[in-house]
Amino acid sequence: MKMAEVPPFTIESFYEFAKEKRLMGAKCKNCGALLLPPRPLCPKCFGTKFEWVEFEKTGRLLTYTIIHVAPKQFEPLVPYAVGIVKLKEGPNLLGMIRGVAPEKIEVGMSLNVDFDTAIPSQWPAWPRYHFRPP
Amino acid sequence: MSLVRKPLVSIVSGGMSKFGRLKGMYAREIFAEAAKEAFDRCPNLDPKRDVEALIIGCMSEFFEHQSHTGAALLDWAGLLPVPSIRTETACASSGAALRCGIFAILSGMHDVVMVGGAEKMTHRTTPEATEFITTASDFPFEQWQGITFPGLFALMATAHMHMYGTIEEQMAMVAVKNHRHGALNPKAHMGREITLEEAMSSRMVAWPLKLFDCSLITDGASCLILTKPELARRFTDAPVNIVGSGQASDTIGLYERDDLTTLSAAKLAARKAYEMAKVKPEEIDIAEVHDCFTIAEIIAYEDLGLCKPGEGGPLVENGVTAIGGRIPVNASGGLKAKGHPVGASGIAQAYEIYLQLTGQAERRQVKGAEMGLTHNVGGSGATAIVHVYQRG
Secondary structure, X not given: OOOOOOOOOOXXXXXXHHHOOOOEEEEEOOOOOEEOOOOOOOOOOOOOOEEEEEOOOEEEEEEEEEEOOOOHHHXXXXXXXXXXXXXXXXXEEEEEEOOOOHHHOOOOOEXXXXXXXXXXXXXXXXXXXXXXXX | OOOOOOOOEEEEEEEEOOOEOOOOOOHHHHHHHHHHHHHHOOOOOOHHHHOOOEEEEOOOOOOOOOOOHHHHHHHHOOOOOOOEEEEOEOEOHHHHHHHHHHHHHXXXXXXXXXXXXXXXXXXXXHHHHHHHHHOOOOOOOOHHHOOOHHHHHHHHHHHHHHHHOOOHHHHHHHHHHHHHHHOOOOOOOOOOOOOHHHHHOOOEEEEOEEHHHEOOOOEEEEEEEEEOHHHHHHHOOOOEEEEEEEEEEOOOOHHHOOXXXXXXXXXXXXXXXXXXXXXXXXXXXXXXXXXXXXXXXXXXXXXXXXXXXXXXXXHHHOOOOOOOOOOOEOOOOHHHHOOOOHHHHHHHHHHHHHHHHOOOOHHHXXXXXXXXXXXXXXXXXXXXXXXXXXXX
16 A cells, blocks of 8 residues: 555555554544544544554453354354454454464453454455454 | 323234245245235235235345345235335344334325235255345454354353353253244244253354354245224224334444443334333333344343343243243244244234234233234344334
């Protein structure tokens, strides 16, 4: 992504940043709301002016599940854990939890956001992120 | 006899197809079965003369490679050439059709409308059906990251267990209860009882949810005939009045919500419906709630005010929501045992309440039921629709 111009505040841009292993959200210049994912219209004040904010990629686990029956593309991974993490900055993110045995996963544990290196070829060819213990 | 509420509309008839694996039958044919029952139940109704429009809930065109579902179902129900409209709010699609039917009558545009729902699902493989249903969740930040539809409700279950000490056995008790009810319903998809042991030892789908915590992939259709309250007696001596209607929304992504132990849209929809009906939760005699997963029924008890937050597990454990208990929930068997043809479920719930409040629920009849409620949820709670009914 060319940094000379400000990327639009869209989901596509979020995943473009993810290719650079950066977790980026939008901050509304009008009301200060922090949006992850970024949106072109602030749902709090209807503002349309934003700036990009880089997240620290760390947070705490709110809840999790262990998926045993998965869609075809994720079938080779079962059983795998998926959780929702409350990021340090406030917004939440959902993703797979790796690098920890399912029985060791606990609500409230600290997790970091990491990015997959391989980018799926299927539409929309976005890189995936996941959580792992620090 | 409780206070007579101001009706929004009256239900004068209803129909529901057999729910199950209806081999070789497609949505329009299954809907025709439901429509025929509604016509037969109401001899004073001349469908071709009286029914002025059809509003139909259907979730997905993927199953049958068929959009424009309203037109197909209308034609097969013999109702050409009146207008048809399809509503879509995922698993609450026909709850939305019911609300739009109310709008159509209250606007004064129509005197009599048919509302309904249909979904044909079982000709697809389970992975295909699961994938189609999962499209009701957020694509970029949920589906793409590997969550499944049962997984989303499992995330709520884990949060509920962590916050309130709800246990897997209590979720299994929802399944046992609803299968006990479903065994009394000849139209239920899975009309047999199950044991707690069987539910607890069924294979894991998305921990903590097991196979018996999940509703069924089902073919089915449902419908109701609605009219203006002042015209109801022209069609039947035993109408059921809809006295409250509420709908609310939440984020499409479950992950964006901070409290994962409740569906705020359901709480809001319930509050609106109760206020409109001037009814308190404790005045409800019978409820059909959206038990797409067992945890969803436990959360529904709490969101509807049938108990306090966190007390949903003990409520089912103590038998309060079984037939014979203080507030029977899902006497029909619910989505769990009756089955969940997604687009048909909302109006199938209303059909059950219609039968119950008119004393036509046969072996599963809740004696003396006068006030009923339905709770229909779309996706992981981005849409919730609640209706309150009173015997007319």
